[in-house]
Every structure is written in C-alpha cells, then in structure tokens.
Amino acid sequence: MSFLRRALAIAAKDLRSEIRSKESINASVAFALVILFLFSLAFDPTSDEVREIAGGLLWLVFAFAGTLILNRSFARELVNDCLDALLASPVSGAQLYLGKVIANFVILMVVEALSMPVFSIFYNVHWKDAQTIWIFVGVMLLGTWGLTVIGTLFSAMTVNLRLRELMLPMLVYPMMIPALMGAITLSALLVAGEPLGADNQIWFRLLVAFDVIFTLLSLAFVETVLVG
C-alpha cells in the first residue's frame, strides 16, 4: 500500500508544481490549438471525408502536444540535481516513475479536455448522444494512459542524453503506434457518429492489452533505466 502512497506523493508534487507554474499546460494547450488550426488548413473541416478522419487527427494532436509534457517530466528534475536527490530518497525508481506517469496523465487529460470543445467547433462535430461521449471519454482515458506510460519511460531514458528534445519524439512515436491506432480507429468512428460494431471490440482489447503490457514492462525496467 505504501507503494501507491509514495507514487501518489510524487504525483501530487509534480501536479502542485505544474499548477503553480503552468508551464507545460500552457505550452501544450497552445500547441494543440495551433495544430488543430493547421490541420484545418490542410483538410477542409466541413467536408464529409474529413468527418471520417477527424477523430484520427485529434489523436495526432494529442500525441504531439503530449510530447511537450513528457519531455518536461524528467527534465524538470535536472535542475539543482533534484533527480539525484529523488533517486537517493526512500522512493524507489518504480514509485517515482508511477508518480510521474499519474501526474503526466492528469496534465495530458486536462490538455485534451481543453482541446475538445475547440475541436468540436472547428470540425463541426455532432455528438450523437450522451453514451457516445462517455465511450469517447473511455477511449481517451485508455489511449492517454498508453501514451503517458510509454512516454514517461522514454523521458526517463533520454533525460541525460544530448539532443534530448530530438531523441524523445524519435524514439517514442514508433512505440506508441498500436495505442494510437486503437484510439484513432475508435475515435474516428465515435466522432463520425457511426455505431461501434462487434469487430471493433478488438481495438478496446488492444488498448487495454497495450496499457497493461507496457505498464508492467515499464515498471519492471524503470529501475534499470534510472539507476542502473
């Protein structure tokens, strides 16, 4: 039980720091809105074809904006040797990692929640009914967890590298592809108002499997990555 408590303590520290400075959230939301706008230049938002892919575009926006948050996640600990202090503390690497994953998850969910109204307006989304919205929130939760789990691990891996800001996106995007695919397929259907058939259940299962597998793998390896 103390595992979770310590992880939550780390998460609370990160969230408190973020609420006070708002650096990641501001940058991320601004970036998301700019990209949403840029996509609307490339694809005519009102046409029917775009309605089909709008859900997919949304997840690209989340992935790009999320990288900003993930990059900051461990990088902010480099100042004043905070990372060394954290690693030397009784908090284990896995607890530190889980805490940061939870914090990044919350921040990214906030960014997504702020982007959704803008997205709905820009792309003329008609939400079919309340159930569709709830399922969409579910997909957002699953997909965002997948992104943050992988992204935070790679943030830990690249924290001391040269060219950190370049290496993180380059390493992380191929890894995220299964989660992105699941989220994109489901979102595209939900946003377009089409029914989720039985053969789309597999994407839910993929998202859950991805989340479980990579959470376990990351927790197993994060100690190696951080400490040695």
Added chain:
Amino acid sequence: MDRNFEYMFYGFTAAWLIVIIYVIWIALRERRLRDELDRVKRMLEDQEREAKK
C-alpha cells in the same frame, strides 16, 4: 508478358547492392579503427617515453 525480367533484375541487384555496401562500410570502419588504435598506442608510447626522461 516479358516474364518481368526487368524487375527481377532490380530486385536481385538491390539485395546484393545493400549487402556489398554494408560489407564495404564495415571494411572502411575496420581500417579507420585500426589506424586509430595504432595512433593511440603510439601516443601512449610517446607519453611513457616522456615520463621516463
């Protein structure tokens, strides 16, 4: 159908070319590494000779 000989030729050429380029790259790297090893060994010998004086 001309039995698609042209593309078969492209295919085999591409495969062999990649292997050959890779082997050449390895060979060049080997030469560069050996030169550097000799250079570092010589530098070390010079240093020890200087230290003995």
Added chain:
Amino acid sequence: MRTKLIILLSVLAGGLLAWNLHTIFLKVPDEASQGAVFRVFYFHFPAAVTSFSCFFVAMFSGLVYLRTRNLRYDAAAAAINEVAFTFALITLITGMIWGRIIWGIWWAWDPRITSYFICLLMYFGYFMMRRAIDEPHRRARLSAVLSVLASVDIVIVWKSIEWFRTQHPGPVLEIRGGGGMAPGMEAPLFWNVLAFLMLETALILVRMRQQSIQSEIESLRRYAHAF
C-alpha cells in the same frame, strides 16, 4: 581462430548462395501469374525470417547483459541488431520491388511491409541513442531496455496493423508465396535461409571484433588522458 571461422562461414555462405542462384535461375520454373520476378522472393523471405529472429536474439543478448553486466553481450547485441537492420532493409526493398509487380504500386500499406518499416524506424532510434551515449555501461543498459521494448512492440504493432488493414482493405494480397508452392520450388528457399544465417553470423562476428577494438581504443584513451 575466430578469423578462420569468419572466413569459413563466408565461403560456405557464398558457395551456397551461388549454387542456389544457379538453381533459382535455371531449374525452378516460372510461377504461373508473376513470371520470373517471384524469384526475388528467394531473397525476400530468408532476409525477412533471419532479420526478424535476429532482433529477438539481440533482445536476449541485451537481457543477458543486464543480468551479467558483461559488456561483451552488449557488443553482441549491437552487432546483431546492426546486421538485422541491414537485412530488414533488404527485406523491405525487395518486398517493394516485388510489390511493384504484384500490386502495381511501390507501397501498399500491407501489414507486413508496414510493420517492417516501423521496425526499421524503432531500431534507427536505437542506433541514434547508442551514438548519443558515451559511457559504455550506461549505453549498454539503455540499449538493452530499448531492445526489449522494441521487440515486444514490433509484435504488437504487427498484429494491430493486420487488424487495421482488414478493416480498411487496400490493394492488398497476402504474400503467401509459401502456400501451394510446388515441391521443387521450396528447397532453394530453405537453403537460402541457411546461407543468409551463415552470412549474417560472419558479419556479426566481424562487427563484434570491431566493437572490441573500439572499446580497447576507448580504454587506452582513458589511460592516456589519466596523466
């Protein structure tokens, strides 16, 4: 001793490949619908199979490093991954050329070729990361973890793209050249797999020797600069 092994393997591989080429070009008949181009498959399939399995072997080598902290396993992992990367590139390019004939287009978003492309991207990141780290043990540690993640992910990516593409069918046909091949056509395939394995082992041994030279240089430099 090791040099002799490398030379032996290379000669055997070369001989086998040459003999196979003779068989492929002269003895095996043309396939019904594709004409002669399907013979590219005799390189495409062995390259695909060997490179794919090499990535997993490298993953295990990385795991052994994490257990033993012996840098030789990291050198082996890096060498195996590099050779596997080259042969994955061969797989991709021969697949594209073959696809040009079968599907009429260079790229068809077929599950296998797409997952291979993503695999190449992941391992390109692996090599970039290795170049960015100077300290050998740290490089080995992070490489091993990345190797595990990439190998696990490539399986998941493959499955997910397969499901994705069954829902969004494109001009895709299964490259199931294996099913329904006439008996005389299969043998060169397996001989080629063997030949590729030998060739790859020879290349890996050469690369590993280069890694040890590299680490010798680094340690000599450290010794030299210590004064």
